Amino acid sequence: MAVKDDGGKVRFAIVGTGLMGIEHIRNLKLRPDAQIVALSDPTRRSLDKAKAALGEDANSVETFDDCAAIVAARNSGFALDAVIVASPNHTHHDTLKPLFGTGLHILCEKPLCTTLDDARRTVDAALAHTERTGGVFWVGMEYRYMPPVAEFVARVKAGAVGNLRMLAIREHRFPFLRKVRDWNRFNRNTGGTMVEKCCHFFDLMRLIVDAEPTRVFCSGAMDVNHRDERYAGEKPDIIDNSYTIVDFANGARAMLDLCMFAEGSRNEQEIAAVGDRAKLEVLIPDGDIVFSPRVGFAPKKVEREHVVVDEQVLRAGHHHGATYYQHGAFLAAIRGQGAVEVTAEDGLRAVAIGVAAERSVREKRAVELDT
Incomplete structure (x- = not known):
């Protein structure tokens, strides 16, 4: 009601x-x-x-x-x-x-x-x-509601890059934080890093590509973080870096580059969409959108634009203002003034890609998905 x-x-x-x-x-x-x-x-x-x-x-x-x-x-x-x-x-x-x-x-x-x-x-x-x-x-x-990312998604959907063929997402960030009873150190509690952390990005892939995934291949490991940690004698088993490639039913493909021991990076998230007419990028926390049209061998015509986010909103969380704007959309849906933008089905499909990625890492093979 x-x-x-x-x-x-x-x-x-x-x-x-x-x-x-x-x-x-x-x-x-x-x-x-x-x-x-x-x-x-x-x-x-x-x-x-x-x-x-x-x-x-x-x-x-x-x-x-x-x-x-x-x-x-x-x-x-x-x-x-x-x-x-x-x-x-x-x-x-x-x-x-x-x-x-x-x-x-x-x-x-x-x-x-x-x-x-x-x-x-x-x-x-x-x-x-x-x-x-x-x-x-x-x-x-x-991640859908970071203002620069939301603007980036809107431009891609409006045809800024032409026919989207490739989507690349990079998150180079800090290790998993300590949480109560260290629950996030173990796959049995998180679903695995590719579910826990990366469902955000798999959701973005589906949103931007506007198609369902058909195949997932992931190569990842725990190479740097948590290797010397022990919890009641048990070793953590969470991935701290990976490359994931997702093929979509419309012929587009997407890639996720995750590194959780790269906290010194200038930008934590970088997303690039490339179509047959142009490339569009968004950088977080810089908050910039970069448009690079195809020019052949002529001089480049790169355009860079900054998306401003209220400082008070930025200080209220760790997602570049996204939580505040998501609340606004949720409240609109509650009041009957807007649609439900992230459904339970969306949540399931993001989990499914993450589960496939975790399986791909373990079995060292591509995993096929039903659309």
Whole structure:
């Protein structure tokens, strides 16, 4: 059911108050049309950090043990409209269960789930949730909403490069951060690096290429990071670098170049789309879009344009303003003023490419996908 657009605030609960949960808190605090009324996390230290991020607003926020307790309170009259699930990857499937069928609007952070079976079940439940109750279900794919990336995508779709044939994405960044109980050191909790981290990029590939993948080949390893770490005597097993090539049904191909020991790079993300007429690039955090038309052997005609993002929004998170703008689109969908832009099906398909990439690394072969 859409929230009536009467000028009132949409009331949110944040489930999972780690790094991403706090980023959601900081960005929602910037929005006059949103209010955080509840927090849930089993770890006291994480809850304390979330309350610190809320500042004085923490005095009016309720805390709950889990989603079942949140739903019970709402059934007893607690005023709540929407829930953001930012708990560890492997908890998403079970965390979401009590929310389905309630009519609450749900934003679930990426990846949707860590396994294909869980993701498929979640898609079915999300569709039924929306059909029966009108509750919006949205998957958190922040990279779509970085303003320079959003502008880049719009230009590619408007034909800036002509017929898109090649898409190259590079993320050269810092290693995985430490998280509560070090859950992100192990594939069983994350789905693997190609699911946990790279579902963002596989989602972008589908969005930009506007076709479904047919084959994935990935070469990757854990070569530098986490090799000397031990957790209860267990060694981490997450990939820290890879090259992935994805073939699409329309004949385009895309490549992801991931390195998680390159934190000294000027730009963390670089995306290049090349068609039969031109090349278009976007650079983050520079925030520049670079247009390079084909000129044959004539002088080059490179155009560079900077996309400005509000400094306050940039300071509110680690995704170049994306979380704030994603919230805006999510709130529009809640109010019936916009479409759901990242569906559960989108989340499933990004996970599927990541799972195929992980399998490709293990089996040292290309993996075929059903479209």
